[in-house]
Amino acid sequence: MSTRRLDVGDGTAVAVAELTGAADGPTVAVLGGVHGDELEGILAVRRLVGTFRPVAGRVLAVAVANPPAHAASARTSPVDGGNLARAFPGRSGGTVTERIADALTRHVIAAADLLVDLHSAGRHYAMPFFAGYCEPSGAAAAHAFGAPLVWAHDRVNPGRSLAAAAAHGVAAIYVEGSGGAALRRSEVDGYTDGVLRVLGQLGVAADPPAPAPVRRVVQGGDGDVDASVSAAVAGWCVTAVTAGDVVAAGTLVAEIVDEAGRVVQPVRAPRDGIVMMLRRTAVVAPGDGIAMLGPVPQELS
Template sequence: MHPQDFHPENFARGAKHALDLEFYAGGCRLSLPVLLVRGAAAGKRLVVTAGVHGDEYEGVRTIFEIYRELDPRRMTGDLLAVPAANPPAFWNVSRTSPLDGGNLARVFPGDPAGPPTAAIAWYLDQRILACADLYLDLHSAGVRCLMPTLIGYHEPDAAARAAALVFGADVVWCHPSVAPGRTVSAAIARGMPALYTEARGAGRIHPEDLEVYTRGVRNLLRHLGILEGVPEAPPCRYHLRGDGNIDQSVAASRRGFLVPKVTLLEPVAAGQELGVLLDLHAEPLETFRAPCAGLVVLIHACPLVEAGEPLFLVTGIL
């Protein structure tokens, strides 16, 4: 069906619906998979997306598991999910789209007349995010980087903060501001509480991360009253605060072989050495230092780095 014809309220209650939203953009035929679980009774709607970056798999699997386990006859409200939000990138095992090089997490709110990635953003925002009472975007660190398993929210939004704490991740990250172009910034522009996750990534699914994500989605469904019961959320161990924009992270000015000197969530002082870039004669090319005091929340785990790639991100503690 064309995205313009998709209205979740038109689907039968007490049932699961799997469909594809199909459209053309930039001369390419695109198809967005949608999984809708319509509760038997009316209630709130949780919207969950995964695969906004095509090389992040924890969220895809989480949506599959939750979709299979839910019983719509026992639900008050709906789950609306897009398990692979950027299908060209997903099938290409890449963060960005092979069709136009677009990063889907930088082009919201998108453009229906634009290139494929912008058109996908437009339809996701207009037809999927717009249907949410609470929005969750499941990311992870992708193939080349490493991040702790965490849930993030926009600091001024009390509803998002409450939902983030209910999710039950060890690390909660609050952002004073959210850069434009993201799914979360699009949801915020709609005045809607929005959350996102990160995890270890590296192109595989750690069982503990899958457990945190699936338990977290169940917790949010309970938090919204869509599922019965109370959330099972252990208190978080780290409540971080700071800019989460990895475009602003410490980056290499040239290609080389990275030797990190810190580990994830390690406290560092401003100016402390984070790692060194070597050439192929083992000579140091570049030394990377912490721009501020805080905890390390991102490390480029693949030793080979290209110029401009994010290598380290340091953030503060709430």
């Protein structure tokens, strides 16, 4: 194993571990910590770097893709306010966040045959554990990962790592988990085992974990958390459903209450769908996301 640092200036550098097998094979890029408050991917990549050695090909592993945000335990960078997950492919002469995106795009994503970007719901939200993809080339890896839910998007939004991958002809998947600034052993194991299953499918890993069944598939939508149903007023958010629930149009998802407990805004599902993101932190301000719905899932036997 070797490690190199991508220096982007202003005292910021991104560490890239390169794990190389004895035989030729594909290159897989694995990112954690694109958002600094999403811990599952960071720990899974560190586990991978510490214990895994490929039999073929190579793995480019980045545990902390966004060092300033991780140091602040924040979704966005305290240096420039940038959201790395909206900054790809970046700019070499831009802000710190844009320079990180540029370095990752040029030196990690473009060098790979497959990108695995490990996210989670972060500090303020909850999400079901799932693997998602935007281009058909990511379908096999998303299913091999073995999360209980797969989300097949019908488009990819600009600024995402998956958009940068698509521009370079690189297959890509992303993963989300329950978040909340907590680490659950079942999910951390699921992230680690999922990456190993994908590596096994490509012949990079020998003896990967046993396959895990995908139970539900969501088809369509772009997964844009910025387009969530939002709070119109300040208050406390009292949720009425759970991430992963399937709801009908008009279902009460949450209530915003004032400090006296009076409901000041009911939040209802705008359509039938599955709750793919749900507010976790109670205190909300106007504009804070409350819930994101995906299309109704297909249940697999």
